[in-house]
Amino acid sequence: MDFNMTPEQQQIRAEIKRVCKEFPDAYWREIDSKKEYPDAFVRKLSELGWLAALIPEEFGGTGLGITEASIILEEINHSGGVATACHAQMYTMGTLLRHGNEEQKKRYLPKIAAGELRLQAFGVTEPDSGSETTKLQTTAVRRGDKYLINGQKIFISRVLQSDLMLLLARTTPYEEVKDKTRGLSVFIVDLKENQGKLEVKPLDLMINHHTNQLFFDNVEVPIENLVGEEGLGFRYIIDGWNAERILVAAEAVGDGRWFIERAAKYASERIVFGRAIGSNQGIQFPIAQAYAQIEAADLVRYQAATKFDRQEKCGAEANMAKLLASEAAWAAANACLTTHGGYGFATEYDVERKFRETRLLTIAPVSNNLVLAYLGQHVLGMPKSY
Ligand SMILES: Cc1cc2nc3c(=O)[nH]c(=O)nc-3n(C[C@H](O)[C@H](O)[C@H](O)COP(=O)(O)OP(=O)(O)OC[C@H]3O[C@@H](n4cnc5c(N)ncnc54)[C@H](O)[C@@H]3O)c2cc1C
Numbered sequence: 001m002d003f004n005m006t007p008e009q010q011q012i013r014a015e016i017k018r019v020c021k022e023f024p025d026a027y028w029r030e031i032d033s034k035k036e037y038p039d040a041f042v043r044k045l046s047e048l049g050w051l052a053a054l055i056p057e058e059f060g061g062t063g064l065g066i067t068e069a070s071i072i073l074e075e076i077n078h079s080g081g082v083a084t085a086c087h088a089q090m091y092t093m094g095t096l097l098r099h100g101n102e103e104q105k106k107r108y109l110p111k112i113a114a115g116e117l118r119l120q121a122f123g124v125t126e127p128d129s130g131s132e133t134t135k136l137q138t139t140a141v142r143r144g145d146k147y148l149i150n151g152q153k154i155f156i157s158r159v160l161q162s163d164l165m166l167l168l169a170r171t172t173p174y175e176e177v178k179d180k181t182r183g184l185s186v187f188i189v190d191l192k193e194n195q196g197k198l199e200v201k202p203l204d205l206m207i208n209h210h211t212n213q214l215f216f217d218n219v220e221v222p223i224e225n226l227v228g229e230e231g232l233g234f235r236y237i238i239d240g241w242n243a244e245r246i247l248v249a250a251e252a253v254g255d256g257r258w259f260i261e262r263a264a265k266y267a268s269e270r271i272v273f274g275r276a277i278g279s280n281q282g283i284q285f286p287i288a289q290a291y292a293q294i295e296a297a298d299l300v301r302y303q304a305a306t307k308f309d310r311q312e313k314c315g316a317e318a319n320m321a322k323l324l325a326s327e328a329a330w331a332a333a334n335a336c337l338t339t340h341g342g343y344g345f346a347t348e349y350d351v352e353r354k355f356r357e358t359r360l361l362t363i364a365p366v367s368n369n370l371v372l373a374y375l376g377q378h379v380l381g382m383p384k385s386y
Contacts, residue, residue: 003302005071012064012071019044020079025350028081032208032353037161042086046115051089054243055097059109065309066243070250070301077254080350082357084209084251088120088158091243092166095186099228099236108164108188120158121165121191123214124237127154131370132386133168134180134234138216140169140187142223147171147187149219155364157211159200165189167221168237171230186233188225207356242304242314244365245322249301252325255358256294259332262351263287263339270341277339286335293328300324316379323371326361333358 055061111117129135138151172183199215267278304317337344
């Protein structure tokens with residue numbers, strides 16, 4: 001067991017820290033208040049190759065492991081930034097990498113690695129199927145050399161900031177499949193080619209997340225854009241879940257560290273009743289408690305990432321890391337807000353923004369209830385609730 005970072009991992013962390021200094025609190029605050037996309041930040045990270053961390057070198061990426069990728073995203077959030085704005089560019093291509101054919105990989109991966117193509121939209125959730133993915137109703141019907149897509153999606157992020165979207169759609173009606181995980185297929189949708197047939201309606205959310213409702217009206221996808229085998233799409237998507245959970249856990253750890261550092265500093269400086277508020281246990285202990293929670297979650301995150309990089313089974317650890325880190329970050333967020341008193345609500349302190357942002361990680365990309373259900377049912381063998 002080695003708890004030390006390798007020199008390469010330390011260097012990645014230092015480098016991301018340095019880049020993030022160019023995008024200070026004021027940058028993120030303005031982007032948030034105007035509900036803009038942090039394009040300059042995402043472009044900079046792409047130019048430096050950080051978003052190509054998980055793409056193998058043969059396709060123009062840097063071929064790093066999930067551990068290194070998670071450090072990149074952690075440091076973005078730790079610096080006060082928002083890794084969710086660009087994390088999907090890092091990992092959505094994983095489905096293509098693992099299940100796409102050579103032609104698809106050669107066509108797309110080098111351009112994604114270079115930042116020339118953005119594949120950071122991932123269309124799964126529908127109005128009537130959120131957690132229950134296998135109930136999704138958007139159909140893909142084959143007509144000659146193409147599929148025609150019809151239906152609706154909701155909460156699909158970064159569609160307007162992407163060239164391509166990975167889409168999960170139904171190719172066999174639900175009633176006709178014996179195994180409910182079958183009958184769904186994954187497609188690469190060229191968003192520019194389908195303007196007019198795909199209506200994108202931005203959703204107004206409590207966070208700046210560029211999330212949309214989508215309406216498909218005979219959207220055309222050539223058969224060569226089917227990823228893997230028809231009907232096995234749900235399996236392919238599940239394959240990417242561990243990576244996603246580990247990366248989101250790291251983002252939550254980054255948020256947690258940000259909250260704890262800000263809270264500890266403010267608690268040491270703010271004088272009330274003639275002494276620093278941090279000397280009161282009502283302020284000090286919740287910060288210390290959240291710190292311990294973040295450190296514990298971080299260990300599970302590295303355990304999950306290490307197993308993932310060794311290609312060992314890591315479903316339990318990846319799920320636990322996501323659960324523990326998102327809840328620890330939320331505990332840190334609350335401690336930080338309490339510490340700042342009324343100033344925690346003032347946008348110029350950035351606490352309220354990070355508070356809103358970190359709350360998402362307990363719900364999306366998967367709700368912590370479903371994570372608990374995975375642990376209860378798949379790890380501990382208890383009866384299923386679904
Ligand atoms: C900002 C944001 C961005 C998103 N981006 C994307 C995206 O890019 N692509 C995409 O496909 N989706 C995206 N999502 C959707 C997200 O993945 C879903 O919101 C999430 O999976 C939950 O689905 P739901 O909202 O339909 O909740 P529901 O499935 O309706 O569940 C509601 C609540 O009930 C709980 N629940 C349901 N069943 C059980 C059970 N058996 N036991 C215990 N609790 C249960 C859930 O855990 C949840 O808390 C995004 C969501 C948000 C908010």
